[in-house]
Amino acid sequence: MEKLCVIFGAGDVFAPRKKFGKTDLIIAADGGYSAAVAAGLNPDVIIGDFDSSDAPENTAAHVIKLNRDKDDTDMLAAVKLGLRRGYKTFVIYGGTGGDRLDHTVANFGALAYLNAFGAQGYLVDRDAIATVITDGKFAVPKQARGTVSVFAYGGVASGVNLENLQYSLTNAELTPEYPIGVSNATGDKAGVVSVKSGSLLIFFPR
Template sequence: MAVNRVAVIAGGDLTDTELDLIRTGTNFIITADAGAMQLEKAGIIPDLAVGDFDTTGISYMDRLRKKGVPVLSLPEEKAVTDMHFALSCAVERKPDEILILGAMGGARFDHTMANVGLLEWLDEQGIKAVIIHRTNRIRLMSGPGKMTFTSIDFKYVSLLPVSKIVSGIRTDGLKYKLAGESLYRGDTRGISNELVKVPAVVNIQEGICLVVESRDRIGE
């Protein structure tokens, strides 16, 4: 069965692997501000571009419109970020999953943190989402819940509590096994577990945590 996947692209750098995901693995592409410029370099035309375009310059909107791209212009002073608004547009399409790219690694750490925080907002909307950037893949898990890992492309798995306590954690296929235990926000016990087999599984009973899959190098 085909997955209804929407890609939302911010202005960060994109790898060839990420560009392939956009070309072959998505049904609809939305860019936030300079995300459209990143796609243009790769010869990809978005289905919708949103933002205040303070990064690219206002004239860039006309360039997109001439290419037939629908543009939603946002004021520079607003209550949400361009990325948040773009994700709102993605949610309206009722996707099975939202793929978020170009959202990490920029000069503005506050925007990076805000983008990661939006995973919780998406979870509240009932939407699965994943942030992918070079050496990391980030998802949010809320209990009771189960997450399965089917490849070892990202061999390290870290569980970072968002709620004060994440309890009833059970793992299978990870080097350091958890058997009904708890992790606490601010503690580092859940960092850098490792996949030893696939499929591997993490279950949690209560709480909310970020699941960060990592590798030290691209193509490791």
């Protein structure tokens, strides 16, 4: 079974719908510690600059305190930690919503960062999950039913194909300024999204 790096942020957290295994790494990014505990999980690592919350005490987790004057967000620092430990699949809770829209946008960047290092990330919101693919293919889970949206991310995306969705595209070019891929929908068969050159930000039903 594929091992997961599960990260909790301080945004809106919607309870995980699965149990995690012994080989999965659970990281709390700063204020995400409270969310992880509320979900009944004991983080393996807590990392952050603790500018919005105090560093937890009386915890068995490894606590990493970061300098507050830094380039990386606490979430990106958690992502980098998971990569250093060899994880290739990341699930992020609490990385959307809250009172910081800019942090949500930054976490889309974290998904693209994972792509750059050969990993895949999934950012979990209440009703949808976001992921980024680069020069590759993504199969919408068979059980997912509802809205699927696809956007060019970080520049022009060429050779885009949308298959088995309500609206199809073949060898299309998507640009960031024209969101033609918004508000598509799943069909009777599992949808497939692919891009030959560039990156796509994909939202699919949780």
